[in-house]
Amino acid sequence: MDIAALLTSAGVNIAVCVVLFSLYSVLRKQPSNVRVYFGRRVASRCSKSRDLCLERFVPSPTWVMKAWETTQDEMLSTGGLDAVVFSRMVVFSIRVFSVAAVICTTLVLPVNYYGRDRIHKNIPFESLEVFTIENVIEGSRWLWAHCLALYIITLTACSLLYCEYKSITNLRLVHITASSPNPSHFTILVRGIPWSSEQLYCDTVKKFFAFYHAQTYLSHQIVYKSGTFQKLKDDTEYMCKMLSGSCGSMELPCKPSFTQCYFCGGSTNSFKIISNDIDSMHGRTSYTDLHTNARKKECAAAFVFFKSRYAALTVAQNLQTSNPMLWVTDLAPEPPDVYWANLCIPYRQLWIRKISIFVASVTFVLVFLIPVTFAQGLTQLDKLERMFPFLAGTLQKKFVMQLVTGYLPSAILVLFLYAVPPVMMLFSTVEGSVSRSGRKRSACTKFLYFTIWNVFFVNVFAGSVISQLAVFSSITELPAQLAKAVPVQATFFTTYVLSSGWASLAFETMQLYPLFCNLFQRFILGYKEDTMNGNLTFPYHTEVPRILLFGFLGFTCSILAPLILPFLLFYFVLAYFVYRNQILNVYIRKYDSGGQLWPLAHNTTVFSLLFAQVIALGVFGLKQSPVASGFTIPLLICTILFNQYCRQRFLPVFQRNATQVLIDMDRRDERCGRMDQIYEQVQSAYCQATHSTQSECFSSHQGDREHVRTPEELETGKEISQKDLSWPPVLRSLSLDNSVLGGK
Structure with a gap:
């Protein structure tokens, strides 16, 4: 050339x-x-x-x-x-x-x-x-x-x-130090939870950490099977239960599902509450059904929350049992960074x-x-x-x-x-x-x-x-x-x-x-x-x-x-x-x-x-x-x-995070009296349903009700106040209130 x-x-x-x-x-x-x-x-x-x-x-x-x-x-x-x-x-x-x-x-x-x-x-x-x-x-x-x-x-x-x-x-x-309290600093991700025929993964996790880490353990959240197919299946089950309940004696060929919501630390949404009410009215939900359906949806993974950053770091870096394939602990990703679809992969399969x-x-x-x-x-x-x-x-x-x-x-x-x-x-x-x-x-x-x-x-x-x-x-x-x-x-x-x-x-x-x-x-x-x-x-x-x-x-x-x-x-x-x-x-x-x-x-x-x-x-x-x-x-x-x-x-x-840095942050928050508020934020941060669906919807449309601006004004920061735009067709078709959209 x-x-x-x-x-x-x-x-x-x-x-x-x-x-x-x-x-x-x-x-x-x-x-x-x-x-x-x-x-x-x-x-x-x-x-x-x-x-x-x-x-x-x-x-x-x-x-x-x-x-x-x-x-x-x-x-x-x-x-x-x-x-x-x-x-x-x-x-x-x-x-x-x-x-x-x-x-x-x-x-x-x-x-x-x-x-x-x-x-x-x-x-x-x-x-x-x-x-x-x-x-x-x-x-x-x-x-x-x-x-x-x-x-x-x-x-x-x-x-x-x-x-x-x-x-x-x-x-x-x-x-790490100058940002607002990060929920991931108090949280570890546990995988390889041992299977038990007598109790759910949720009970197994609580029993293990409450016994071996009693001084620092705060709470936990089990990971449930998610994904597009699973969500469609769950929604179909809920709709079938609603229809079967509203039709009285007319029984629809729908299998009852696990109606309690454990995704967000026990909180429920209106859709699942309706299902619970109908089931209680007709007496169709038994403890056996709940236990069986819960086991089907649970994954051998959980987020475990601790009372201090140092405690979470210590547990995450230590070997929990003599079998390294069980109770595998790592520091949890930040809530928006979690890739929920991969949490249910068995650890032995990785x-x-x-x-x-x-x-x-x-x-x-x-x-x-x-x-x-x-x-x-x-x-x-x-x-x-x-x-x-x-x-x-x-x-x-x-x-x-x-x-x-x-x-x-x-x-x-x-x-x-x-x-x-x-x-x-x-x-x-x-x-x-x-x-x-x-x-x-x-x-x-x-x-x-x-x-x-x-x-x-x-x-x-x-x-x-x-x-x-x-x-x-x-x-x-x-x-x-x-x-x-x-x-x-x-x-x-x-x-x-x-x-x-x-x-x-x-x-x-x-x-x-x-x-x-x-x-x-x-x-x-x-x-x-x-x-x-x-x-x-x-x-x-x-x-x-x-x-x-x-x-x-x-x-x-x-x-x-x-x-x-x-x-x-x-x-x-x-x-x-x-x-x-x-x-x-x-x-x-x-x-x-x-x-x-x-x-x-x-x-x-x-x-x-x-x-x-x-x-x-x-x-x-x-x-x-x-x-x-x-x-x-x-x-x-x-x-x-x-x-x-x-x-x-x-x-x-x-x-790795430095122990000195995390302990200093813990002591600073204790002196300011913010630990109780942090505990509440941590336990509600890893909301599987919210992070997988609603937060994405919110990030795409949260600005649809702000003032109208031109491309030049977006760069200069100048604002022209005009009438608010209507919601996009996708959001108009959903019955989402402000608390869901705003994440408040």
Whole structure:
């Protein structure tokens, strides 16, 4: 590939970005698209406007300025600590690759370009390999420049990593101590409750904790089988009982159900109270029926509440019985973070699920080799002409050749990769995560490994001389073989940054799927009111792996092919504005993991540094530079020691809560006399029925009775008081009172 092909790919992606960003700046001003581009803001207020002005149809960069002016405190209050951590990942990348771009373009790039005596062509017709380390002759004394650049990049990255890790650790501690009393600090999740033929799980839990933790045990809440099918089944049973009771002697073929509500600590709703009254009138409910139906609905899991944070922490971290498969205790997720569907999975089944998911993931990776190999084959025109002889004439045209080699391979790979995140999310769900944030973190890790393997290693192996080797003669030759292959494929990675980076950010701002749904509902179905829910959460499982993958490519190719760094730096700068805008306006925060994504980012960055150093060691060996090789080995050792120090110093704060912090919080609440109030809040926080249905309804429609605002007023905070909008059709069809909707 030559510079002209790279510029063709850059030109296509720049054109796509300019068109989409301009279109976005116009569409976001239209009142009909408020719920698409201001989904987070309409969660607390509704927006609507029918005024017409020319400014609404003129592109403007106001959203960029708003994203630039937003402070970290505003990001923290809007998107939570997870959003701040993600923003810090992007800022870290901008800082480290700014240094890398300056060093490598001024020091390494000239050495690569003039590293061999040859007649250079005009820059547009130069091959990209001329700008890589492949152009440096063996035994060159100028390889010290590459070693020096590697040292500067590593020292800069480690210094920034340490500062970021320390800062985010402090933010996490503030997140724990400064927030209002968190019910999860007083609660543990118990799984693997022993089965008993004589008593319910509810009685078993109470008996166990009241006996072994009598001083600190407060109460408990059993988890019941839920899910769409179970809810429909329960509602059908209740309706049948109501109808059978109202028909007197007419008996309907409906099986009585467990009519007492244990979902919310003994509270009942009106629907179940009616069922109880009818059953008591006709004398149909017996103790045996209640016991049998209760056992059918109970799961071997429960939330157990304690009188202090320290007591909950102690019980969660200790082994309860001599059988580690019974009475398994962990700290409970926050109430909005609980993934109720997975709580009923038997604990003994989890290891089988994890093994099955591992096998399924490996199989999926192997199957994905087909599109990756196909995409990589497009970069080799000679093979393409042999496979498709009828395209020989077309492929000889200059523009077509540049388009096929410079744009299509990375674009095709990006299209195939769009199918991966839903699959990884499905795998993480089946794996059995009990929290929504944990499920998303698991999917994030799987997608990261998947993209690093398929985008980097498979492309390197499929498109280089390594693909012609059957096996490596020894593992020690791997750095040398990678050193041969990576510079050859660096051009593909550069075009991948353009296609998967720049263009993906433009599509992210457009929100194509919600936009098309909104247009379909308005112009095809004829809805006049805004019916978009606007309750999307930030897709950390797709965006975090993309950021970390680009960082991996940047570190790996920095001294081998420094031409990738300017394109990469521009991507991170653009991502800074785009993601901040989306967090402020589009995505809703439903839960907060407390910055748990940062350890993954730190570990991936350190792995990227180590991998870049290993490849550099192989390159210096191939180029017969013992001095550069000798100086690289201490850098490897120091990087490993730095990572080990960070793991010992900061990582435990993200894995466990500190006893000192929790005891201080307990004593502070006792001095203020708030413990009784906290106990009431804790025992009503984990309401299974509310969190699975009503809270989601509320989060989608709680702003439907607020003042009407325009898109510009949502950004500036100005308010125009107009008449309240009516409830959406979904809520109008439900008999929900204010206490249910407001959660009061």
